[in-house]
Structures are given as structure tokens and as C-alpha cells.
Amino acid sequence: MSAPTSKPTVTEREAREVAEAAREQDWRKPSFAKELFLGRFRLDLIHPHPLPADDDVERGEEFLAKLRDFCESKVDSARIERDARIPDDVITGLKELGALGMKIDTKYGGLGLTQVYYNKALALAGSASPAIGALLSAHQSIGVPQPLKMFGTQEQKDTFLPRCARTDISAFLLTEPDVGSDPARLATTAVRDGDDYVLDGVKLWTTNGVVADLLVVMARVPKSGTGRGGITAFVVEAGSEGVTVENRNAFMGLRGIENGVTRFHRVRVPAANRVGEEGQGLKIALTTLNTGRLSLPAMCAGAGKWCLKIAREWSAAREQWGKPVALHEAVGAKISFIAATTFALEAVLELSSQMADENRNDIRIEAALAKLYGSEMAWKMADELVQIRGGRGFETAASLAARGERAVPAEQMLRDLRINRIFEGSTEIMHLLIAREAVDAHLSVAGDLIDPDKSLPDKAKAGANAGLFYAKWLPKLVAGPGQLPGSYAEFHPAGHVDLSPHLRYVERTARKLARSTFYAMSRWQGRMETKQGFLGRIVDIGAELFAMSAACVRAELLRGRGEHGREAYQLADAFCRQSRIRVGELFDRLWTNTDDLDNKVVKGVLGGVYEWLEHGVIDPSDDGPWIAETPPGPSGRENVHRPVR
Numbered sequence: 001m002s003a004p005t006s007k008p009t010v011t012e013r014e015a016r017e018v019a020e021a022a023r024e025q026d027w028r029k030p031s032f033a034k035e036l037f038l039g040r041f042r043l044d045l046i047h048p049h050p051l052p053a054d055d056d057v058e059r060g061e062e063f064l065a066k067l068r069d070f071c072e073s074k075v076d077s078a079r080i081e082r083d084a085r086i087p088d089d090v091i092t093g094l095k096e097l098g099a100l101g102m103k104i105d106t107k108y109g110g111l112g113l114t115q116v117y118y119n120k121a122l123a124l125a126g127s128a129s130p131a132i133g134a135l136l137s138a139h140q141s142i143g144v145p146q147p148l149k150m151f152g153t154q155e156q157k158d159t160f161l162p163r164c165a166r167t168d169i170s171a172f173l174l175t176e177p178d179v180g181s182d183p184a185r186l187a188t189t190a191v192r193d194g195d196d197y198v199l200d201g202v203k204l205w206t207t208n209g210v211v212a213d214l215l216v217v218m219a220r221v222p223k224s225g226t227g228r229g230g231i232t233a234f235v236v237e238a239g240s241e242g243v244t245v246e247n248r249n250a251f252m253g254l255r256g257i258e259n260g261v262t263r264f265h266r267v268r269v270p271a272a273n274r275v276g277e278e279g280q281g282l283k284i285a286l287t288t289l290n291t292g293r294l295s296l297p298a299m300c301a302g303a304g305k306w307c308l309k310i311a312r313e314w315s316a317a318r319e320q321w322g323k324p325v326a327l328h329e330a331v332g333a334k335i336s337f338i339a340a341t342t343f344a345l346e347a348v349l350e351l352s353s354q355m356a357d358e359n360r361n362d363i364r365i366e367a368a369l370a371k372l373y374g375s376e377m378a379w380k381m382a383d384e385l386v387q388i389r390g391g392r393g394f395e396t397a398a399s400l401a402a403r404g405e406r407a408v409p410a411e412q413m414l415r416d417l418r419i420n421r422i423f424e425g426s427t428e429i430m431h432l433l434i435a436r437e438a439v440d441a442h443l444s445v446a447g448d449l450i451d452p453d454k455s456l457p458d459k460a461k462a463g464a465n466a467g468l469f470y471a472k473w474l475p476k477l478v479a480g481p482g483q484l485p486g487s488y489a490e491f492h493p494a495g496h497v498d499l500s501p502h503l504r505y506v507e508r509t510a511r512k513l514a515r516s517t518f519y520a521m522s523r524w525q526g527r528m529e530t531k532q533g534f535l536g537r538i539v540d541i542g543a544e545l546f547a548m549s550a551a552c553v554r555a556e557l558l559r560g561r562g563e564h565g566r567e568a569y570q571l572a573d574a575f576c577r578q579s580r581i582r583v584g585e586l587f588d589r590l591w592t593n594t595d596d597l598d599n600k601v602v603k604g605v606l607g608g609v610y611e612w613l614e615h616g617v618i619d620p621s622d623d624g625p626w627i628a629e630t631p632p633g634p635s636g637r638e639n640v641h642r643p644v645r
Helices: 012-022 032-037 054-074 077-083 088-097 115-128 130-142 145-151 154-166 281-292 295-317 329-358 364-389 397-402 410-421 427-438 440-449 456-477 500-530 532-560 565-591 595-606
Strands: 170-173 189-193 196-207 214-221 230-237 243-248 259-270
Touching: 032 364, 032 427, 032 500, 032 532, 054 088, 054 115, 077 397, 088 130, 115 130, 115 295, 115 329, 130 145, 130 170, 130 281, 130 295, 130 410, 145 154, 145 230, 145 281, 154 214, 170 196, 196 214, 196 230, 214 259, 214 281, 230 259, 230 281, 281 364, 295 329, 295 364, 295 410, 329 364, 329 532, 329 565, 364 410, 364 427, 364 532, 427 440, 427 532, 440 456, 440 500, 456 500, 500 532, 500 565, 532 565, 532 595
Parallel strands: 170 214, 189 214
Antiparallel strands: 189 196, 196 259, 214 230, 243 259
């Protein structure tokens, strides 16, 4: 049997069709964020704030105490940064602690933690070492355990989950050297041969891949007489013959992660290791990510807490012009931003995680918003911390320690956080993904109207359906509780800051957001999908409104429980006021922007019109290819696979 030698060639439309087929088509449960984008502020879906069961709390807190003790006594973050490797004894210790099985059911040897406590654990471990957070997250959020939990057979669960809970590290392999967010061009193949599939191809940026024991691999199965074919998921033993880890990749941050390039050459995988049916691979991946994406905002919230701690301690100790730098308005504004945003990120995370645990809401948009917003805001907080620290923020922790000062790794935090804006869906892709879900209701009733390939009868039918939908929907966008001064009065308890105006603002603004979206669809119709700048701003407004809602609801929860309620209300108020300014700017930029001019400039850049502007510098890059050629075949490189035993 010879391996395929050519990569699939797909059109833009075919690529969109593959992505569309992979998304969940139906909304069987309510979604707060979906309703928000439709102009409906369903506060009842998130307030009162959902709470975990007492036994879940007890089990979760018990593990957090053990994990904290382990991280404080066994994890040397500076050593991991210096050596660019998590020591084997630390990984072994995490295995013995049960950290590999946090989300795996106890009947398979796992800890059975809830999403809430899993995320608390990731925030804690990630604060000790972001590389450890990435190791645990890649293993459980997108690695073997989660796809099997949701789509695996009982035999697969019995076989693999006990291993994943205690001994075996897993990795998720989708990206290829020439395939990122466009899986329609996936080149790795899995050809059926009797009771096996034969895998051939190369995967790039396989987090945990260097040390993994088990892999979830996405490969293209050719159509056959008995199978539907398509992108399919497989569980692959990393030590199988023909699997070669060809390179351990190095990055500007997260230096301790075991991320590699993995080649498959005629790797035989039992058909029993196929997860789901042929062609379900992308749907499995996207469904897994609905909750798996919450791992990144968990570590971003943890980063915010650390940034706040350092900003507080440093700004009180450092004096300029006769007073602590924190009391200078320019620095104080940065500290206020860090404090308020950290509160909001934790609110978004806790709310989304608890909703995931209860499984009564569809949280695909909430989780995506949490990932998008958390990664962007954490990066800004770390950047502000570096600025607050001044030259010491730019200096490495090792250098600070060498000259006798506290080894604060602020610059490392900035480097480590940067990847979160790319991991598991870049900010740009998240904008498009969320925008697609946000306009789903419109496309479901009016999509055929703007589809050039639909027939006139189809368009006529769509027009009738759209008329009925909009006749009911549009009038509801005119007025609502946000215009009534007494609405949401429960968020103005005696002796506390009044948060009710912020919720009224969210309600009014959600309707304005929906009207803006409708106007844009009417204006651009089929060209709407090309207006990525507009769609990104729409999504960013929705993210701010979601964060404001979560912050207010969490503040009220803490007040009701007697846990720093007054302070929580103050932080929620500060965040909402800051957020409202950002929302106003985003609305202004919906219609007043340079998007069209930018497109012209880009075409000029690509056409070489401005090449003269590049003169006068030296490019230190070498002359290698932009994208390495990775034809299928046997590996000619040393296998750097390094399982930890």
C-alpha cells in the first residue's frame, strides 16, 4: 500500500462547507450569550448565580490544597524557564497526585472534579509554572480524555481512561505545516486496511507530543464502498511503529512545554481506536472545545491575580516624587484596570464553568467569548504590569536575582501569555467563529436569500420565513427594561454601589447591537462574511456585555454570601465603567473606520507597490522556505519522543 502524495486542493466555498458541517447545527438548550447577540438580555439564565454542590466543593477544595502544597514545595518555576523543561520528577509527582485525571470519572481512577474546580486547579498550577498549566490542559481539555468522555465507546473508555487518569500523557494532533484554521486542506490520511487504518502524514505544534503516550489524531479517510470517509478522529499509541517525533519546538514563551513535530508513516491503528464515525472528526474536535476552551481563560484569570499582586506590592514600595508610584494617577489607572479586569475575568470563568457543570445551558458562545476575552485582556494586564515595573519589568527574573533584587518574572509572564491569543483558535478566528454563531438565527431564516447558489423558489420561501421572523423580532428591539429606572433594583442593596444602571445599559446595548447586526446584514447581504473588521467589533461588544453581566452577577453572589461584597461591588462598578467606554469606542468604529482603505493598502503591499518603504534595513532571517515541505514517507530524523516513566 502506497501513501497518498498530494495535498487536497479546496476552494473557499468548499472550505466553508467543511467548517459549517462540523459545527453543531441545533440549539437544544438556552444560551445567554446567543440571546444577548439577538438583543434579548436573559438575566434569568445567569442570575441568581449557579452554585456547585457541597460535595463537589469539598472534593475540589481538598485537591486544591494538595496541589498548592505540591506546587509550592516541588515546582521550581525558574528552573523550568532556565532549562526549558519540566523535570521528570515533577511530572511523576503530578501523576501520583492524580492531576492527570482531574476531569476523569472516579470509576476510571480519576478525581472526578467539576469544571469549576478543574479550572481553579489549572489557574493554580499555571501560576506556579505556565508550562505545567499547558501540560495539564492539553492532556485533559483537548487530549484523549475529553473526546472519549463525550464520544468514546464503553470499551474505549475502559481501555484508555484509567491510563490517562494516572500514568499516560495525551496530546491532540490536528494542525499541519500547511493547515491551521482551515481543516478542509488536511493532508494526513487514514486508509482502511482490513481491521486497521493506516496513517500517513505530518502534524505540527503537537503540545505534549514529545512526551505523550497516547495521541488523538485527526486524519482524512478516503470515501469507500463501506465508509463515508472524511476527517476522522483516532486514538493512537505514541510508541507505535512508524510514529516519529522529528523535532521539539522552541518558542518565545512557555519554554517548558513539550511541543513537537510528529510524523506518521504507515502507522497501523486498529479500527476499534476510531472515535465516533468516519467524517465526525471535526465535529468531535469542536464539541470538545466547547468546554475545553475554558482552560485558557482559567490560566488567564490566574495570571491576572498574579499581576495584581505584583502591581500592588511593587507600587507601594517604589516611590517617585515623594510618594508611592501607585498614587500617581498615570500608574494608578493601570492598577485599577488590572484589579477590575481580574475580577471580571474570574466572574466570566466561574459563571461559564458552573453553567458547563450544570449542563442546562448551551455554552458554546460563552466558552468562546471567555477564551477570546480572557486571552486579550490577560495580555493587556501583563503589558501594563511590565510598564508599571519600568526597566525592571523588561529585565529577566534571573538578572534581577543576580544583582540582589526580587526575582519577579514579569517579562516572562508577558511572553508566556502571548500564545493564548493564538492557541485553540486565534483571536481573528474566534471573532469569525463567534460571529457565525451569533448570526445563526438570521441565517437559519434568511440564509437562502443571500446564497447565490439557491434557486428562486428557495429564495421566495426564505423570504416568507424571514418576513415572519423579523415581524416578531424587530419590534422587540425598540424598547425594554433598560429604559426603566427601577429595573434590576436588586443590584442596588443598601450601603453598596449601585450596579443596576450597568445592567440597564447592557439590556439597552444588547438591543442596539442586534439592530446594528441586522442593518449590516441588510446592507451587505452575501458580502457580510467578508466584513471581518465589522464582525470582530460586533463580537468584542458582545464580549464586553457578557463580562459586565458576569461581573455584576458575581458581585451580588459574593454580597449575598458575605464574602467581600462591598469590595466586589466596587470592582464590578469600576469594571463596568471601564467596559462601557470600550463599548462606546467599538460602536463608533462599526461605521467609522478605515476597513476599505486598509484593504486597498494591503493589495498594494502584496503587489509590491510600497516595496521601496522596506529599503534601508537588513533582514537577519535565513533564506529557508516559509512553510516546510512535508511529503509523506519514512522519517529520516532521530526520534526525540521522550515518554516520562
